[in-house]
Amino acid sequence: MSDRLTVLHTSDFQCGKPYLPEAAEALLELAEDIDPDVVIVSGDLTQRAKKREFVTARSIIDGFGARPVVVTPGNHDVPLYRVWERLFDPFGNWRSFAGERALDTVTMVDGAIIVSLNSAAPLRAIVNGRVDDCQVDFARQAFETGERDALRLLVVHHNFVPAPSKDAGRPLPRAAYLARAFGDMGVDLILGGHVHETFMKVSEEIPECPPQDPPLPILACGTTTSLRGRGSEDGWNSLSVLRFGEDDVEVTPYRRAVDGVAFEPMPSRSWRLRGRV
Secondary structure, three states: OOOOEEEEEEOOOOEOOOEOHHHHHHHHHHHHHHOOOEEEEOOOOEOOOOHHHHHHHHHHHHOOOOOOEEEOOOHHHOOOOOHHHHHHOOOHHHHHHHOOOOOOEEEEEOOEEEEEEOOOEOOOEOOOOOOOHHHHHHHHHHHHHOOOOOEEEEEEOOOOOOOOOHHHOOOOOOHHHHHHHHHHOOOOEEEEOOOOOOEEEEHHHOOOOOOOOOOOEEEEOOOOOEOOOOHHHOOEEEEEEEEEOOOEEEEEEEEEEOOOOOOEEOOOEEEEOOOOO
């Protein structure tokens, strides 16, 4: 397949007590090897939203060099136990890491529009998140103003589809409605994290989601640099490399044992892109 775009999808660094510096080193070594066009970090850069944890996260991001990096907050990137801070300045330490950039972002790379939406909801649903109608409108406007033939990728930390592990918690509220709305916008792929286990599913696997033709692919990344892998990835770090062709995308998961050295490729899976109607 002739690559149209190569994406390195990482997530859930969990910088703090569960963080593994050697996993971050392996991540950056792999990034040098595959030379992606863009890196996506789909939330939970920290464990407890502390400034020193964001400093560590920044060192990882800086390690990608001049490559574009898309980052979105996760529920661990807002304070949980520091209640006063969570109520009145939940993204204060996030801004120390990310600057004054908006929490919802649009990134244009050659041939692709990448929209990231902040699903961390510190006042209402700190665990399983929220995406509201204003954010849906933000995404719609971003995709409508981009090139018609560009790839359309959406990044949201929280999972749309129930995870394989039974202890992974509930999916994002209104997931069926949101998947239908994003599918109608021509989104080619949704990328997220949160559940600390890699899985690849489609919108039809969301409870009560109407069928879409073709279904909207949804890719969850496990934890790339921490000890907190779950289910089939307990004891593992993970990430994915996505290689987009003209009509399809090949997804190659990578794994690294938490006491291992390098990330190693796993069997790939390909999807046809949904295209424009």
